[in-house]
Amino acid sequence: MPIRRSGASRRSASLPRRWPANVEETQAIVRIANDTSIPIYPISTGKNLGYGGSAPALSGSVVLDLKRLNRVLDIDEQNASVLVEPGASYFDLYRAVRDSGAKLWIDCPDPGWGSPVGNALDRGGGYTRAQFRNHFDAHCGMEVILPNGELLRTGMGAMPGAKTWQQYKPGFGPWIDGMFSQSNFGIVTKMGFWMMPEPEACLIGRIYVDRYEDLSALVRILTYLENAGIVNGMPGLGSPLLQRRVPADPQSDAPNNASAVDQTVHDAFYAGDDAARALIAEQVKSTGRSCWNALVKFYGPARMVRMQWELSKEKFSEIAGVRFAEPEFYGFPLSDTDLEKIHKPTFGIPSLSIFNFGIRTPLRPEPLVGHQAFSPVIPRTGEAIFEVNKVFARIFKEEGLPLPPFNLPGCVWERTLMMICVFPTSKDAETNRKYRKALLRLIAESAKRGWGEYRTPVAYYDAVMETYSFGNHALRRFHETVKDALDPKGIISPGRYGIWPRRNRKADGAG
């Protein structure tokens, strides 16, 4: 079934879908669901590929498709904010902002067909400045249909006629917006977002270091520069020797693994002992490729981004032998030539080019049919990167799966790293079963080391929630208390993110 692609739960056989076009119709459906105790599963644009697609966690749920609530309700250039409905996609928002003439940039994830509302509620990320690429943090005010059909506005929106709904986030009293992200406590029908004013320039700097052990200093300095506000775009890590490009490299939209890399080099990166480091040093010398590279981005006035790059170079020069490439400098609007080759989301332009990661290539004659993502949050240190790779490689080996390439994490969030591992879904059921088993082991083994998932496909909601177990699952029990109070019949998205209503819980309280 198509809904099972991209990591959807095997429990997810949904009933025919209903399509409201406005808030009132959506409220009416919620009331009926309450009257009849039928569970509904709202979706926005219904993509979420890699994290379960549009599949509900509970078999038999009616998928409530909000795609027709697709308006961009407000674009405020002076306040640099927008107000959108859940069915509007990043493409829609981009077009609406451009058509309005407002000099604002959207921040979008790689697949531009997703929903700003849906992505923010799943706590997705993008690529520009930290305060915008954390999509949930970038929101300001929401409207929510509660499980009883009532309409709630958060922040300043709780005041009728408020003039500052998209200006001041908390409003008065407890700031409850977070309760509607990665949850099933209500259906968000409007959400405000702060936008980045179009910068005068963007400068991309590249840093290269040659020794295996330099990764720790590279990560430490990168993190300092970001925390100090000197690097304000999304930084990235790569390895030219492994041909692992930095994610979102504006000059290279080619997928990793487009060309084969000697497995012995990857093995040396995993091992990291004296013999491995000697082999890596020899490879650096013979190939002329550096061991690691970092990429930093700066958005702002031209004079300022050049100064920020100079300050960054000074700091990176603490690493012996560090080298810098001539920086790339972009002014706006971009030229047609630039538009053809750049990573568009870095410049606030939605795209679908990310899907080249699984398409048919000369080295992969059979394209993927889906994927699921394993994305633990790990400490921002070189040591953590080495340790995570070793643990993951061991589990893959023990599960009889091909050893993945040595992987470098994404720097989407400030202060932490996210090790995104994409598991392919193939047409071979046995291979898929092995990957699912490995993913469950990775979740558990990661938790033993203090690494937790930030988001997961539907089929693993319970396994991940199980790992957030401090205080005898105090957090899950809190969620359940809230769920039972707000949604006593358990009609909205039962099981979403591991939160089950009373009627679906086992006696021991677990989902």
Place this chain on the structure above:
Amino acid sequence: MKRSTAIGLAAAGAVAVVVGGATGWSLLNGEGRPATAVSRPQAPPDPAKGKLVYEYWCSTCHGRGPGHPGTQSLEVRYQGAMPAVLEDRTDLSPEAVAYYVRNGSALMPFFRKTEISDADLRDMGAYLARDREEEAR
């Protein structure tokens, strides 16, 4: 698995009927017509509208030039035996277009009627099959 709340289709149908009664909103398909409508004459598909639908929904993946995964994948598949850009094809039928849109293929997901309505799909099928139809005439 732990849960399997069995809800029959009849119950789901009841939801739709009651909602319609409560709000004046009928059980609609994506085009605003009753799902049960029968033998209603359809306007002929409009390839010009279909071009707009194609540009909105498909060209981000199947467009011309770099950065279009659908086109890149078909280039490898056809090896020059057939155009990789769908708009350049002369062998596509509206039925084939509809099949792939509603079912997806490999990494391409299916598209729902709330995204591409049946009417839009007919227009787009007519657009992508425009050269084929001309040949047939």
